[in-house]
Amino acid sequence: MTSTANAKSDALTDNAEGMSYLNRLPRRIVTLYLPMAVFVFVLLFPFYWMAITAVKPNAQLTDYNNYSPFWVVEPTLDHIKYLLFETSYPGWLWNTMLVAVCSTFLSLAASVFGAYAIERVRFTGARPVGLMIFLAYLVPPSILFIPLAFIVFKLGIYDSRLALIFTYPTFLIPFCTWLLMGYFRSIPFELEESALVDGATRWQILVRIILPLAVPGLISAGIFAFTLSWNEFIYALTFIQSSENKTVPVGVLTELVRGDVFEWGSLMAGALFGSLPVVILYSFFVDYYVSSMTGAVKE
Amino acid sequence: MTTVPTTQMTATSTSWLQNNNVLGFLFMLPAAVFLVCFLTYPLGLGIWLGFTDTRIGRDGIFIGFENYAFLARDHVFWLSVFNTLLYTSVASVLKFALGLWLALLLNENLPCKSFFRAIVLLPWVVPTVLSALAFWWIYDSQFSILSWSLMKLGLIDGPINFLGDPTNARISVIAANVWRGIPFVAISLLAGLQTIPASLQEAASLDGATSWQRFRYVTLPMLTPIIAVVMTFSVLFTFTDFQLIYVLTKGGPVNATHLMATLSFQRGIPGGQLGEGAAIAVAMIPFLLGAIMFSFFGLQRRKWQQGGQD
Numbered sequence: 001m002t003s004t005a006n007a008k009s010d011a012l013t014d015n016a017e018g019m020s021y022l023n024r025l026p027r028r029i030v031t032l033y034l035p036m037a038v039f040v041f042v043l044l045f046p047f048y049w050m051a052i053t054a055v056k057p058n059a060q061l062t063d064y065n066n067y068s069p070f071w072v073v074e075p076t077l078d079h080i081k082y083l084l085f086e087t088s089y090p091g092w093l094w095n096t097m098l099v100a101v102c103s104t105f106l107s108l109a110a111s112v113f114g115a116y117a118i119e120r121v122r123f124t125g126a127r128p129v130g131l132m133i134f135l136a137y138l139v140p141p142s143i144l145f146i147p148l149a150f151i152v153f154k155l156g157i158y159d160s161r162l163a164l165i166f167t168y169p170t171f172l173i174p175f176c177t178w179l180l181m182g183y184f185r186s187i188p189f190e191l192e193e194s195a196l197v198d199g200a201t202r203w204q205i206l207v208r209i210i211l212p213l214a215v216p217g218l219i220s221a222g223i224f225a226f227t228l229s230w231n232e233f234i235y236a237l238t239f240i241q242s243s244e245n246k247t248v249p250v251g252v253l254t255e256l257v258r259g260d261v262f263e264w265g266s267l268m269a270g271a272l273f274g275s276l277p278v279v280i281l282y283s284f285f286v287d288y289y290v291s292s293m294t295g296a297v298k299e
Numbered sequence: 300m301t302t303v304p305t306t307q308m309t310a311t312s313t314s315w316l317q318n319n320n321v322l323g324f325l326f327m328l329p330a331a332v333f334l335v336c337f338l339t340y341p342l343g344l345g346i347w348l349g350f351t352d353t354r355i356g357r358d359g360i361f362i363g364f365e366n367y368a369f370l371a372r373d374h375v376f377w378l379s380v381f382n383t384l385l386y387t388s389v390a391s392v393l394k395f396a397l398g399l400w401l402a403l404l405l406n407e408n409l410p411c412k413s414f415f416r417a418i419v420l421l422p423w424v425v426p427t428v429l430s431a432l433a434f435w436w437i438y439d440s441q442f443s444i445l446s447w448s449l450m451k452l453g454l455i456d457g458p459i460n461f462l463g464d465p466t467n468a469r470i471s472v473i474a475a476n477v478w479r480g481i482p483f484v485a486i487s488l489l490a491g492l493q494t495i496p497a498s499l500q501e502a503a504s505l506d507g508a509t510s511w512q513r514f515r516y517v518t519l520p521m522l523t524p525i526i527a528v529v530m531t532f533s534v535l536f537t538f539t540d541f542q543l544i545y546v547l548t549k550g551g552p553v554n555a556t557h558l559m560a561t562l563s564f565q566r567g568i569p570g571g572q573l574g575e576g577a578a579i580a581v582a583m584i585p586f587l588l589g590a591i592m593f594s595f596f597g598l599q600r601r602k603w604q605q606g607g608q609d
Contacts, residue, residue, distance in 0.1 A: 036404050039397075040415065042478065043422055046433040049444060053436060062442045069444055106333075114330035123323025133330075136338055138591055140539035142560035143580040146567045147341035147348055170337045173330050202322055231426040233542045234560075238568055249428035253546060264436050271429035282424045286417045289424070293483070294490035 047275075054079055054269035061264055079265035080273075083256075088243050089270060092251035097277070099161055099247060100229040103168035107225055108218065110169065111176035116206055118177070119184040120192065130181060137174035144170065145238045152239050163239040164247070168229045175228070176221040179292055183217030184210060220292035223285050227278050248274035348577035355571040366578035375554050376579065379562040383583075386473060386558060387538045393477045394533055395526075398484025403514075405485065406492045416486070423482040431546035434475045438462050438547065462548050465555035472547050472556050476537060484529055491525035492518070527593070535590050539583065559583050 053061065055075040060067045067073060083089045117123065118130045148167055149158075157163045187210060195205050211218070236247045243255060252270040256263070282289060349366055353359030370376045405416055422430060437444055438461035446458035461471045495518060503513045541560040544550060550557035550565060557565075559579055567576020 032404060032407050032409070035400070036409065036415070039401050039404070039481075040418060043419060043481070046430055046437060046478070047421065047425070049437060050430075050433040064442070064447050069447060110329035110333055113326040113328075117323045117326030121319050121323040121326060123320045123327075126323065129327065133334075135591065136334055138535060138587070139338060139342065140535065140587070142539040142541050142563070143345060143583055143587075144338070144341050146563065146573055146577045146580060147345035148337065149568070150344065150348065150353070150573065151337070151341060166333075167337055169333045170341075173333055174338075177330060227424060231428075233426070233428050233545075234564070237545075238564075249426050249542075252432065253428055264439075267432060268436065271432045274429045275425040278424055278426070279421065282420070283417070286413070286420070289420065290416070290486060290490070293420075294487055 050268045050272050050275075053264055054272050056265060058265060079263075079269040082263075083266050083269050083273070087256065087266075088246070088251065089248075089273070091244055092246050092248045093273070093277075095161055095245060096230060096247040096249075096274075099164045099168065100226050102165045103172060103229050104222055104225040106165065107169040107172035107176050108222055110173050111180055111221065112206075112211070112218070114173070114177045115180035115184055116210060119181050120210070121202065133174050133177050133181075137171070137178055139170075141171060141232070141234050145234050148235065149238050158239060159241045159245060161245055164232075164236055167235050167239070168232060171232075172225045172228060176225055179221045179224070180214065180217055183214045187213050216288065216291075219285065220288040223281055223288055224292040226281065227289075230278050345577045346581055348574055349581040350578075351574045353573040353577075355568075355573060359574050362574075366575050367582075369575070370578060370582070375557065376562065376582075378554050379557040379559050379579075380582075382469070382554075382556060383538060383558045383560075385469070386476070386540070386556075387534060390473050390476045390480065390537050391530065391534050393473070394480040394484050394537075395530055397477065398481045399488055399526075401481060401485035402488035402492055403518075405489050416489070420482045420486055422479050423486075427479060427542040428546055430479065431475060431543050434471075434478075435462075435547055438471050463552055465552055468548055468552055468556050472544060475547065476540065476543055479543070480533060480537065484533055487529045488522065488525065491522050491529075495521045527596075531590050531593050535587060538586060538590070 052070070052072055055077070056072045057074060057076045057078070060073060114133070118126045118133070148170075152158050152163045152167065157166065191209055191213075192205055195209055200208070231249070232247075233249045236250045237254075240246050240250060243251070246254070248270070252267065252274060256267050256270055348359070350361055350363060351359035352362050352365070401419065405412065405419065409415055440460050440463055441458060443458060443461060445461070446455070449455045450458070460467060462468045499517050499521070500513055503517050508516065539560050540558060541564065544556055544558055544561045545564070548556045550561050559582065563576045563579035563583075565576075566572050566579060570576070
C-alpha cells in the first residue's frame with residue numbers, strides 16, 4: 001500500500017523518473033548496473049591496455065610472473081620518446097592533421113552550396129539529386145580504391161598528400177551534404193522570403209541568413225568529417241608510398257611493425273597518440289557527434 | 300497545411316524559376332565536380348577495369364569475362380565470399396543484439412547518463428586501425444592478457460592461439476568488429492528510443508503488460524524503422540570491412556579470414572593485378588545493392604508509419 005502511495009507521489013512530482021519506480025533496487029542492480037558495468041569495462045579495456053602498455057618498461061611488458069600485467073610499477077616514457085624523436089611519427093601526425101583539415105574544409109564548402117541548392121534553390125531535379133547524394137554516401141571505399149589508385153596515378157599526384165585531400169571528399173561530401181540538407185530544411189522559409197522581398201540576392205541570403213543559423217549543423221558536419229578523414233585507412237595505404245607522406249594509421253602499421261619482434265610499447269604509444277586528437281575533439285563536442293551520427297541515420 | 304508555404308514560395312519565386320536552374324547548377328558545381336571525378340567516374344572505371352587485364356604500370360586490354368571466369372574457378376575467392384557472408388551475418392546479429400541491449404540500458408535512469416553515453420561512443424571515435432592494434436596485442440599468441448587471465452582463473456591450461464588457428468581467428472576478428480560496431484548501433488537506437496513517448500509504455504503497463512510484452516509490442520514496433528536503417532548501415536560497413544582484417548590477420552591463417560575487400564586489395568595492389576582486384580570489388584556490388592534496397596524499403600515504411608507524404 002505504501003509503495004503505491006509513494007509511486008503516486010513520485011509520479012506527481014517527478015515525471016522524468018518514468019516507470020522505474022516499478023523496479024526495486026536489487027532487481028535494478030542485476031538488470032541494469034551489472035550489465036552496464038560489463039559493457040563499459042569491455043568497451044574501455046582495450047584503451048586501458050593501450051595506455052598501460054605505452055608506459056610499461058620492456059622488462060615488465062612480457063613478464064607476467066613477477067609483475068601484475070594490469071598495473072605498471074615504474075612507468076617509463078622511453079617508448080614515447082623513441083616514438084617522437086627516433087621515428088617519423090611527428091611527421092605522420094602533421095600529415096594526418098593537414099589532410100584531415102584540408103579535406104574537411106573542401107568538403108564543407110562544397111556541401112554547403114550543394115545542400116543549399118538541393119534544399120532551397122529548388123532547381124529542376126533537386127529531389128533526384130538529393131537521393132543520388134544519399135546513394136553516394138553508401139558507396140564504400142573498399143570498392144573504389146583500385147580505380148582511384150589508377151586515376152591518382154594518371155593525375156600525377158600519386159604518393160602525395162594531395163592525393164588524399166582530393167579523394168577523402170568522396171565520402172565526406174555525401175555525408176556532409178546529407179546532414180546539412182536536414183539542417184537547412186529546419187530553417188523557416190519565411191526568413192528567406194522576407195529577405196528576397198527586401199531585395200537580397202541568393203548569395204546574401206546564404207551568407208547572412210542561412211549560414212549563421214546553421215552553425216550547429218556546420219560544427220556537427222565539420223567535426224564528423226574531420227574524424228572520418230582522421231580514421232581513413234585504405235586510401236592512405238594504397239596511395240602513399242614514401243614514409244614522409246604517410247598518415248598516422250598507415251605509418252604506425254607499416255613502419256613501426258617490423259619483423260617478428262614487435263615493440264609493443266612504442267606501437268601502443270603510437271596508437272594512443274594517434275587516437276588522442278580525435279578523442280579530445282570528441283570530448284568537447286559529444287553532443288554534436290551524437291546529433292550528426294543520428295542525424296545521418298534518421299533522415 | 301504544409302503545402303501552403305510551398306505554394307507561396309513558388310508564387311513569389313516564379314520570376315526566378317528560369318534563374319533557379321542556373322543558380323542551382325552553379326551551387327551544385329563544386330560538389331558535383333568532386334563526386335563525378337572521384338566517385339562516379341572511378342565506379343565506372345572499376346567496372347571497366349574488371350573486364351581488363353590491367354596490371355600496375357601497364358594499361359590492360361579488354362578481355363571480357365575472363366577475370367570473372369577465373370574467379371569462379373578460384374576456391375580462395377569463394378572462400379572469401381563465404382567468409383564475408385559469415386563475418387557480416389554473425390557480426391551484424393551480435394552488434395544488433397548487444398547494441399539494442401546497451402541502448403535499452405542507456406535509456407534507463409542512470410546516474411551520469413550523459414557521461415556513460417559519451418564513454419560508450421569512444422570505440423567508434425578512435426581510428427579503427429589503432430584500436431585494432433590494441434586488439435592485436437590483446438590477441439598475442441604468447442602474451443595475451445586474455446589467455447593469462449583465463450589461465451589464472453584455471454579455465455584453460457595453455458595460452459590460446461587467437462589468430463593462428465582458423466576458427467579462433469574468425470571468432471577473434473568478429474569479436475573485435477562487434478566491439479567497434481556496438482557503439483554506433485547503441486547510440487543510434489538510443490536516439491530512436493528517446494522519441495518513443497513514455498505515455499505509451501505507461502498505458503501498456505496499466506493494461507497489465509509485463510516488461511517483456513512492453514518491449515515486444517510497444518518498443519520494438521516503434522523502433523523497427525530506425526532499426527532497418529541502422530542495420531543497413533551496419534551491414535554495409537561490415538560487409539566492406541578492410542582495416543580490421545588487414546591489421547589483425549591480413550587474411551590468414553590459410554585464408555580463413557580473407558574478406559572480399561582484403562582479397563581485392565591483396566590481388567590488386569601488392570599483387571599488381573589491378574583488373575582482377577577490381578573484378579573482386581565489383582563482385583561485392585550486388586550484395587551492397589541488396590542492402591541499399593533493404594534500406595530504401597525501410598525508409599518507405601518509416602514515412603508511412605508517420606503518416607508523412609514527403
